[in-house]
Amino acid sequence: MQILQVEGSLVCTSRIEGIKHSVFRIVRDKNGVRQAATDPVGAKPGDWVFLASGSAARFAAGDFEILTDLTISGVIDHWEPDA
Amino acid sequence: MQILQVEGSLVCTSRIEGIKHSVFRIVRDKNGVRQAATDPVGAKPGDWVFLASGSAARFAAGDFEILTDLTISGVIDHWEPDA
Amino acid sequence: MQILQVEGSLVCTSRIEGIKHSVFRIVRDKNGVRQAATDPVGAKPGDWVFLASGSAARFAAGDFEILTDLTISGVIDHWEPDA
Amino acid sequence: MQILQVEGSLVCTSRIEGIKHSVFRIVRDKNGVRQAATDPVGAKPGDWVFLASGSAARFAAGDFEILTDLTISGVIDHWEPDA
Amino acid sequence: MQILQVEGSLVCTSRIEGIKHSVFRIVRDKNGVRQAATDPVGAKPGDWVFLASGSAARFAAGDFEILTDLTISGVIDHWEPDA
Incomplete structure (x- = not known):
């Protein structure tokens, strides 16, 4: 992860309907490469987080349809x- | 994402039948590396977009069979x- | 893609039985890095193609079991x- | 792997509920790039391990819901x- | 692939029970980066092989549960x- x-x-x-009302964050690695991620946790700017990718990301979002x-x-x- | x-x-x-009548875009990262992506949103050249990959991409295309x-x-x- | x-x-x-009688091609990126890919399209040497990866690759091969x-x-x- | x-x-x-009471380890490659991984094996600091990624990681964790x-x-x- | x-x-x-009695090989790319892979084919040291990754790897191992x-x-x- x-x-x-x-x-x-x-x-x-x-945006497409399938992402519903998810909250999205911008996350970056230590080299500054940025991605978008759904956030069911309520992380704040500056927090270091670990993330589920692939099909696990949909389960982790609390709704497989997201x-x-x-x-x-x-x-x-x-x-x-x-x- | x-x-x-x-x-x-x-x-x-x-092209194969399984991609149907999808609209495909060329997308690139800031270093110029290019990929192909289906576009159900109607994005325009120059737009910055975020993209679902893996099996989520098929759901996101609005039809799991694409x-x-x-x-x-x-x-x-x-x-x-x-x- | x-x-x-x-x-x-x-x-x-x-080779294993699960790949059946698929036609495989060698494909490479512009830096010369090579991979193997199944080809249901009949692409010719020199053609630039786009490719489905992950579980979509199995559907795209026309037979989920490949x-x-x-x-x-x-x-x-x-x-x-x-x- | x-x-x-x-x-x-x-x-x-x-953390989200879906990761339950899993034990997580920090793992790194020989260049020092670090990731988080679930550990059903009981690995110790310094051990070299091999890891399942993607959907196999959920099965490997002993519970597909993790x-x-x-x-x-x-x-x-x-x-x-x-x- | x-x-x-x-x-x-x-x-x-x-090792975990879920990998059963699979034979594992160390495989490397031309730069020497190494991974572990299951081997249902009986490949020998020095052989160049092509490999299925992701969920296809489990089917290719001859048993989805591996x-x-x-x-x-x-x-x-x-x-x-x-x-």
Whole structure:
């Protein structure tokens, strides 16, 4: 499971019905590469989180019908990206 | 979910039946690496979009039988690729 | 969906039963990295094609039981790899 | 299946219900890139392990409902990372 | 499907029940990056093989319950890695 940092929220007016009312976050790795992820946890900017990808991401989103491939599964208590 | 920019449409006369009448776009990352994606949203060249991959891409295409592994799920309102 | 160029066919005498009588091609990206892919389309060496990966590859092969993870889905009409 | 080294445990107070009481480990490759993985085996820091990813990771966790995409499947008896 | 070279067998005493009595091989790419794969074909060290990944790997292993994500599907008759 990838370990990434929350950067902020994703604003996206035009979207398909299948993602419903999910909250999306922008997450990035330590090199700054960014992806979008659904967030059922309520993570805050700066949090380091671990994420489920693939079909697990849909289960993790709490609803298999939500069309995501990346979901925040938990907030890590302490994390040093360059440990 | 990957965040990519729409470059244009994909013209493909010879194709398997399983992709039906889907609209395909060429999408690229900020380094110029290009992929093909189904587009149920109607994205325009220059738009930054986020995409569902894997089995979610088939649901996102609005028809599980469409044989894609990458589907545009939404157009991002504002996006700075090098933020 | 990846966009790759067909290099030629793959000769493989010793193989598992689950891949049946599929035709396999060698495909490569613009850096020369090569993979094997099933080909239900009849692509020719030099063609640029787009491919379904993951579970979609099995559907795209026309038979879910064919044990592939990469299938040529269509031949692109015109393609400039460095556009 | 990836071959990675166990670094330690992951402490994560705030997490979704779907990961239940799984034990998570931090695993890293020989370049130091780290991921989180469920551990049904009881691996120790320093062990080199191989891991199931994707939907196999959920089966490997002993419960398909555990929302992971990476699970330690076995501890390798002897391993030289730079062999 | 990835094309990799067999390096040898994987010895792993402590492992989960879900991988049963599968034979595992160490496989590597031309840069020396190594992974573990199930082998229902009986490949020998030095052989170049192509492999099914993801859920296809479980079907290819001859038993969907085997918890692998990478399975050798066939031995390539002739292969020049730098062709």
